Structures are given as C-alpha cells and as structure tokens.
Amino acid sequence: MTARRPSSGELARHRPPRCYAPDLPGSPASLELTSAEAHHLSAVLRLGVGDEVELFDGRGGSAWARIVLTGRGRVVVETGPVRLDPPPGWTAALLQGLPKNEARDLVVRIATELGAARMVFVHAQRTVGRPSPADVERLISRWHAVAVAAAKQCGRNRLPELGWAPSVEAAVEGGWTGLSLAGEAGGPPLRDRLAPAAAGGCRAIRVALGPEGGFDPAERAALERAGFVPFRLGPHILRTETAAVAVLAALAYELDRPAGSGSAVP
Amino acid sequence: MTARRPSSGELARHRPPRCYAPDLPGSPASLELTSAEAHHLSAVLRLGVGDEVELFDGRGGSAWARIVLTGRGRVVVETGPVRLDPPPGWTAALLQGLPKNEARDLVVRIATELGAARMVFVHAQRTVGRPSPADVERLISRWHAVAVAAAKQCGRNRLPELGWAPSVEAAVEGGWTGLSLAGEAGGPPLRDRLAPAAAGGCRAIRVALGPEGGFDPAERAALERAGFVPFRLGPHILRTETAAVAVLAALAYELDRPAGSGSAVP
Numbered sequence: 001m002t003a004r005r006p007s008s009g010e011l012a013r014h015r016p017p018r019c020y021a022p023d024l025p026g027s028p029a030s031l032e033l034t035s036a037e038a039h040h041l042s043a044v045l046r047l048g049v050g051d052e053v054e055l056f057d058g059r060g061g062s063a064w065a066r067i068v069l070t071g072r073g074r075v076v077v078e079t080g081p082v083r084l085d086p087p088p089g090w091t092a093a094l095l096q097g098l099p100k101n102e103a104r105d106l107v108v109r110i111a112t113e114l115g116a117a118r119m120v121f122v123h124a125q126r127t128v129g130r131p132s133p134a135d136v137e138r139l140i141s142r143w144h145a146v147a148v149a150a151a152k153q154c155g156r157n158r159l160p161e162l163g164w165a166p167s168v169e170a171a172v173e174g175g176w177t178g179l180s181l182a183g184e185a186g187g188p189p190l191r192d193r194l195a196p197a198a199a200g201g202c203r204a205i206r207v208a209l210g211p212e213g214g215f216d217p218a219e220r221a222a223l224e225r226a227g228f229v230p231f232r233l234g235p236h237i238l239r240t241e242t243a244a245v246a247v248l249a250a251l252a253y254e255l256d257r258p259a260g261s262g263s264a265v266p
Numbered sequence: 267m268t269a270r271r272p273s274s275g276e277l278a279r280h281r282p283p284r285c286y287a288p289d290l291p292g293s294p295a296s297l298e299l300t301s302a303e304a305h306h307l308s309a310v311l312r313l314g315v316g317d318e319v320e321l322f323d324g325r326g327g328s329a330w331a332r333i334v335l336t337g338r339g340r341v342v343v344e345t346g347p348v349r350l351d352p353p354p355g356w357t358a359a360l361l362q363g364l365p366k367n368e369a370r371d372l373v374v375r376i377a378t379e380l381g382a383a384r385m386v387f388v389h390a391q392r393t394v395g396r397p398s399p400a401d402v403e404r405l406i407s408r409w410h411a412v413a414v415a416a417a418k419q420c421g422r423n424r425l426p427e428l429g430w431a432p433s434v435e436a437a438v439e440g441g442w443t444g445l446s447l448a449g450e451a452g453g454p455p456l457r458d459r460l461a462p463a464a465a466g467g468c469r470a471i472r473v474a475l476g477p478e479g480g481f482d483p484a485e486r487a488a489l490e491r492a493g494f495v496p497f498r499l500g501p502h503i504l505r506t507e508t509a510a511v512a513v514l515a516a517l518a519y520e521l522d523r524p525a526g527s528g529s530a531v532p
Contacts, residue, residue: 106372113508115500154502191519234381234518236420242379249515252500253457 016052016064017045018152024057024082030068031055031079038075041067053077056151058159060085085157090203090255091178093118095171096244097211098127103241108143112150112160114248115256118206119143120163122171126213136164168208168219172226178204180228182220183243187230190250194231198254205251209243282318282330283311284418290323290348296334297321297345304341307333319343322417324425326351351423356469356521357444359384361437362510363477364393369507374409378416378426380514381522384472385409386429388437392479402430434474434485438492444470446494448486449509453496456516460497464520471517475509 019037033041041047049067055077056062061084065077094111098104098121111119121139123130131139143162151159165171172180179197181190194205208215208223215223233246285303299307307313315333321343322328327350331343360377364370364387377385387405389396397405409428417425431437438446445463447456460471474481474489481489499512 110508110511113502113504114512115502154504156502189523191523234522236379236381236422238379238420242376245376245511246380246515246518249512250519252512253516253519256500257455257457 016054017041017047018054018056018155019065020058020148020152021055021079022057024055024061024063025079026061026082028079028081031065031077033075033077035073038070038073041075042070042073055079056157057082058148058151058157060087060158062157088115088117088158089257090115090251091117091205092248092251092255093120093176093206094244094248095120095122095165095168095206095208097122097124097209097215097240098131099211099240099244100128103239104139104143105146107241107244108146108160108162109150110245111248112147112156113154114245114252115156116160116248117158118161118163120165120171122165122168122208122211124168124211124219125216127211131164140164168215169222172208172223172228176204176206176227178202178206180206180208180223180226181231181247182208182215182223182228183210183233183247184214184220184230185232185237187232190231190233190247191254192231193229194250194254203255205255207247207251209240209247212240282320283307283313284320284322284421285331286324286414286418287321287345288323290321290327290329291345292327292348294345294347297331297343299341299343301339304336304339307341308336308339313341321345322423323348324414324417324423326353326424328423354381354383354424355523356381356517357383357471358514358517358521359386359442359472360510360514361386361388361431361434361472361474363388363390363475363481363506364397365477365506365510366394369505370405370409371412373507373510374412374426374428375416376511377514378413378422379420380511380518381422382426382514383424384427384429386431386437388431388434388474388477390434390477390485391482393477397430406430434481435488438474438489438494442470442472442493444468444472446472446474446489446492447497447513448474448481448489448494449476449499449513450480450486450496451498451503453498456497456499456513457520458497459495460516460520469521471521473513473517475506475513478506 019033048070051067053065055065061082063079063082065079068078069076094116140162147159179202181193208228233243314336317333319331321331327348329345329348331345334344335342360382406428413425445468447459474494499509
C-alpha cells in the first residue's frame, strides 16, 4: 500500500516523525533509510512496520512513507508521491566570521528555522584559531547534522547550503545580483538599507557579519570592493550570534511576503 | 580626582569594564560596589586603585568611575557625573510561556541585547512543571543576573523588567495602550500587523508567545478578550525561543527609528 498524504485536518491531529532522505525517489518506491535515521526511528522512537513517517530530501521535496521492513538497524519504507515546495520567495546568504564553538550550532539552527538559503562561516583575521582542512570537514558535517535536526523540527524541506571560506576575500568571490550588506557599528539602520530595496522588488540579500572583534580594515575594504554597504542593528553591541539571528529575523520579516506586494501594506 | 567621561575618540581606543551599580549616586561621590562586582573587578579582572570602570544603574543612568580603595573583597570608587540615556523610542513587552530551562537564559540575554523593555514568563496550561514560589524567586534572580551580564556586554544601561505570571489571565491584566499581538500558526504575517501600526505612530507593542505546545483554547480566548490579535512568523514551526528572538528582532527592526520618520524611508 502506497503512503497517502493526509488532509490538513488529519495533519493537525497527527504529525508523524520527519526523516531526512537525501535520495528520496521522485515516484513511489521502496527506500532504505540512512542508518542514522533507521536508528532514530527503530531504537529511539520504537516505530515498526506499518507506522508512517514524513520524508524530506533537503531540496524542497517531501513525501509520506510507511515502514515495510525493520531489523538489524535497517528501516525500509514505501514512499508516496513527492511534493515539491514552491521555490522560496526570497534568498538570504549569511557570511559570518567564525564565532566561538557554542555559538555556531545556535546560528545554524536558527538560520535553518528562519529560512536562510546559505550560511558560510568565514575565517576572518580576528577569528580565534585556524581550523585545519580536516577540522573544516568535521565542522561542516556537524553543522549539516544541526541543520537536518532543525529542518525536521520546523518542517522546512530545504536545507540551507552550508559552507566555509578561508578568508573574507574568498567568501565574496563570484558576485551577487542582489543587495550586499555588511554589519558595522557606524552604519545606517538596517531598515534604511533593506526597506527601500525590498520595496523595489529586491529579494536576494547577502549579509556579512564580523567575528568577535569585527572585520579588520583590509577585510572591510574587500567587502566594499565587492559592493557591500554598511548597516547597523540597533544601538547596542550585539554578540556575533545575536547579530546573525537578528539580521535573519529582520530579513524574514521584511522579505517573506507574497510576490508583487511591493511596499504596500493593507 | 573625579572620573571624567572620555571623548568618543578615547572611548573607541579604551573601553573600561562595565559594572552594575543599582545605587549609582546622582552626583559625583564615593560608592562601594556590590560584592559580586567587587569580586569580578579585583579577583577576576585584577583591577586596582586608579583603574577606571563604567557604572550603569539599570534605569538608563551611567557614569565613569575610578577605583580608590580595594581589599577584603571590597571595591570603592569615586563616581563621575551621571549621564541619563534618553528614553527609548519604542517599548516591547514579551509575555512568553515558560520554555525549557536552557532556552530561558538565551531569551533573557537576547531580549536584553535587542532592547526589550519587559520580559514576563508565563505559566501556561501546557507549560511542563509548575515552579513553587521559592523556585520563581530563584528563577527571577537568575534571569536578573543574565540580563545584567548581557547589559554589561552590549552597552545597554536600562535593564528589562523581568517578571513571572502564574497564568495567561494574570499576565494580561492591567491593560495596554499599544498593539497586542499573539503568535499563532494560522495568523497573518507579523509585518501585516506591525508595519501599519508603526506607520501610524504606534511604538508600544506587547507580544504573547505560547510555550512548547502552544496556548490552549481558554488561554487563546483570554488573549482575544484582552485585545491580542494573532500573527505568525514565517512558514515554519519555530521553537519558542526562536520565536521570541525573531519577534524581538523584527520589532527592533521596524520600531527603532527616529521619532516622526513614520513610514518614510529615505
């Protein structure tokens, strides 16, 4: 029996566990879940044959599925038809000086919940320590796990792209067709930058935030050359993770609206 | 010698430690710091006679001061003239269903950094556990310490008022002359509620956010009777602490602008 997507009334009463299935097949099929998901479903949630789960592929696709086989740490499901979420109406990319350990997971988690498209941690001059290539690989895989966990919980089917740049110069390579903003204590309020751009139809924003201690003058010059304009968030000195969360929340607030609604407010 | 407030050029080069001094005298005088601050300055930061500190009273007052006596866990300073920050241009009060332990400190810290005026945790029907009166006293004193630490770091001289309400009904007693908003998955986007009110000059907003699991129907009815209108934050299911942080960031973004600037954006 193919799993059926329930009606919204059923959904409200019964929301099955969400599983990350990067290889979600495009049409109904059998699928063996990854070992991490299989472990979570069988050993932690104690689900078995016949139970339903919701799969998402991290690229906007999701499908309901029913468990048809479990055992020896394996879980096989029969998937239902895939539904593809419409593309998001706005794009936010955050380039952030690598903060302290405990702040990183918080930023990745909240960036996922608030709908960021891309989250790049940057080794800035004032970043404390320099991760080795092996560290970077380990960090990115950790952030990926944090984003997957947040996406499961918040219902988002698209994972943010997670990256690492060895310098500010490397992080801003490649250009950007939207608005580029750099956090700076002396800049104008974010609203003065963002509201006119949004009213003019701009829906793609990248934001650079310094590490603890801020960007150094050479980095600020590189940002300026790449088209970044300064802004500030309120009168106080925000921790770098607070700044990240606050700017993403402000972007979501300003940009997450139906296309064509422009600056009009009913 | 009375401590002198340095010029802004000096400030940029040299920012002394900030100390919370709730009894900051209105004109230059000797002041013994609280034992917690004395310990921090002498044992942790190893400051001594002649060193400068910045005092703030949590009600918008601040003054530079110079240490004139230390010893036996005591620190006495000579304070300079008090400067009173202008009253904030907007007021946000957050009423939040008491979240899990680890989320509470995060919310208090970020609420302080983002300029919230008031933060009340509410015992909602779906709050897990019920703190005793002694627990509540202990919790409020802990949140106060978190707010003081955040205010030291971010440079804010006004502490948010921190409170506890045993029920939603108790939390909304007493009325409110500004906008009252209640987070609800089915509501219109926050911007549709807030932007027109802000454009019309409203600068006082209170926001109710449910605990994990949300407000129950009786609580939602009580909020409605008290004039709360529903809103939602984006398409995803935010954790309660993410919702708190995101809504405060959005309020700061929308409301923190010069008086009289209305809806105009240069």
